[in-house]
Amino acid sequence: MLAKDLISDIIPSLKTSDTGVNALAWMEAFRVSHLPIVNNKVFLGLISDADIYDLNSADEPLGNHRLSLIKPYVFAHQHIYDVVEIASRLKLTVVPVLSPDQDYIGVITQNDLLLRFSELIAAPTPGGIIEIELGPRDYALSEIARIVEDADAKVLSLYASQSKSTEQLKITIKLNRVDASGVINAFERYGYKVNAVYSGESQVDDTTRRNYESLMKYLGV
Helix, strand or coil: CEHHHCCCCCCCCECCCCEHHHHHHHHHHHCCCEEEEEECCEEEEEEEHHHHHCCCCCCCEHHHCCCCCECCCEECCCEHHHHHHHHHHHCCCEEEEECCCCEEEEEEEHHHHHHHHHHHCCCCCCCCEEEEEECHHHCCHHHHHHHHHHCCCCEEEEEEEECCCCCCEEEEEEECCCCCHHHHHHHHHCCCEEEEEECCHHHHHHHHHHHHHHHHHHHCC
16 A cells, blocks of 8 residues: 555645635644645645744745744655654654655545554454564564464454563464454464453454444544
């Protein structure tokens, strides 16, 4: 999933001739805290609502002010992981997207990003979730997939995080089946430490449903 596939078709860009008042009105209408300033196809930077509140005369054109704009962006060919990284690190509500020639194309909103990323990790799909712990040298994705498949299940999504204190890896696996007992037994037979399990049909279905509904409510969908 690439940045060019995530671009919003409704979020406008600002021009230097637009006023801070107009910018705030658009931010409120589109439920964002940032908007890009673009002249022709040249991306000048992002302005935030906080930047506008700091202006002495918000009813004057933005070009009349000396603005210290941040210029974060991703290229159209970059992966959604890159978009998530920059949005998270800079706490952005929109991420500008540029062409390889650095022409402005559009923005990706935080809401659309959350929605598409939730689909990417199979969040709306019912299924058991297992967290296992192992050392970095013991991590082999092919072996983990083989153990899951030998237990008559499939991996829908998988992500790894590393403890800074112990350097142990925690691997979280989303399965295509709600009953994870067979997979749990298989991991334990092979000596894996199972830290946590979210299983049981009613529990997983309800949890998945509540999480997905909460996300949809947050996104206003």
